[in-house]
Amino acid sequence: MMDGSRRSFLKIGGLSVLGLSGVRVWNVFAATQEAGHEAAAEAAGALQWAMVIDMKKCWDYQEKQPCTDCMTACHGIHNVPEIADPKREIKWLWTDLYQHAFPTEGHEYPPAEAKGKPFLLLCNHCSNPPCVRVCPTQATFKRPEDGVVMMDFHRCIGCRYCMAGCPYGSRSFNWQDPRPFIKELNMQFPTRTKGVVEKCNFCAERLAKNLYPACVEVCKAKALTFGNLGDPTSPVRELLKQHYTIRRKNELGTGPNVYYIV
């Protein structure tokens, strides 16, 4: 399931956490491990999970048969409630039209291929996330070890400042108790209560077990690629090298870590 380079990076990341957080550990091994420590520190600073989405693969696959596997898997394992009212709905992974996903990019005459086609949207796990900047309790935070923008559902006070801050509409608020709207409960993941904000977590609970995010794993079209942006040999970096890619609202300086091949 895991490619070699990713596993090795996880290991190095783990090592560097030891090295950086425990001075005493460092002193004991100082002489022999100096070189390794430096390499590990450098690698840890660079670990940033990212995703490259090739919508063409998805559309090609969907010409044969309609597919919502990624969204179903994501919302299923994360106990995302199914609320029909668009004003109150909760979305972690969803689709929208090109002109809505990239409102500043489009023009009147898009290529026939992209016109009316859905684009897959999720939290961008920005390098410079405004939601994290504005949160008054650090209930949303960027994990230093791998760049995932996380939510602490138990600390969130429900002020919704992060929703005003996010320029991607990636955050949803529980306007009501979500539990009655969960079809099938996954006991491995917490449900939320009314009054807190939630969003995609890049499957942090799966990353912890060295597993890919669920959407990536279940995609039959292989349209989603996940990897470490800091590793020049990672599959995401390979794709970025080979294709022209765009990010949503690049001009805002948020540094989205979800790329779209066009």
Next chain:
Amino acid sequence: MLEKALEGSKSYWRLLVTLLVLAGIGFGCYLLQLNQGLRITGMSRDVSWGFYIAQFTFLVGVAASAVMVVLPYYLHHVKVFGKITILGEFLAVASVTMCLLFIVVDLGKPMRLLNVLLYPTPNSVLFWDMVVLNGYLFLNIVIGWTVLGAERKGVAAPAWVKPLIYLSIPWAVSIHTVTAFLYAGLPGRHFWLTAILAPRFLASAFAAGPSLLILLAYFVRKRSKFDPGDEAFEKLSQVVAYAMCVNVFFVLLELFTSFYSGIPSHMEGFIYQFSGLEGHGKLMPFMWLSAILSVIAVLMLLSKKKRSQEKTLKIACVLVFIALWLEKGLGLVITGFIPNPFNTVTEYWPTFPELGITIGVYATGFLVLTVLYKVAIAVKEENL
């Protein structure tokens, strides 16, 4: 001193009971919201702040009433304001109380409110807003109460209160600036993303706050033996006139930059407000009303004759207050969410329970105001 609030005329008690009933209705609606969640409001995924946060924003402005009398009195020795500084300070106390209540009723998890103190986060403007609002509340209560207490005993105010008074002046500027920064620093919310938002907040605050103060002072003069003096009204009306002109000027600057540059994201907010966007235009009548009232108010205030007559000054102040309430207490916050991040329009309209809670908070604020004013006026009447 508080015992002075326990004796009053029938109409005083009638007012208190009315406000208590309204606050009670609001509290009932709030219990419903606590039970059901914020779905009982008109807010949505796209317009995630509504009436509550808009009222909070507007009332931060009303709290400026204090500084517009304190600053001339203490820094420029404008003696005519000496009698009414207490009215300005107590109005500020009531306004900030309402601000804080509006923030609390907007929270999805109000029981976790103290997380803001438990995990202080200097990079969040909301954290700083909490600091400056509570600080301003504290300053005005302490200053107002101490100075009034000294006045009652016929002695000079203690020396330690002076530094607090001077501190309260820049502090008043800080509450508007920081509140504007809540909005003006968000990428992708182009209606708010403008450096002139803080100056606009200050200008509209210095118009709305003193105009309400003028109306309240007239009411006090009519219903009690305490007279703030004609000169105080005249000076305050000048403050309102200047501030309102500056506010209108700032709005015009905003319109110029948006429409001369022609950048869609900068224009869309105003287009939504004044002519509707993608077929949505719920705010249109209110925004036009605000614009028209602003122009009439400015014309009235510019005329010295109209400004110096009680009747026309009162009308002008009412117009200023309504115009700015529509601009800030209705238009500014909601429009910031339109269009949404997907460049489509989801409109917002408050629900009845939401309005009930809003009225409840206002009633609570005016209850605080009534009691404080009652104490202040009783002391003033005693010393006549």
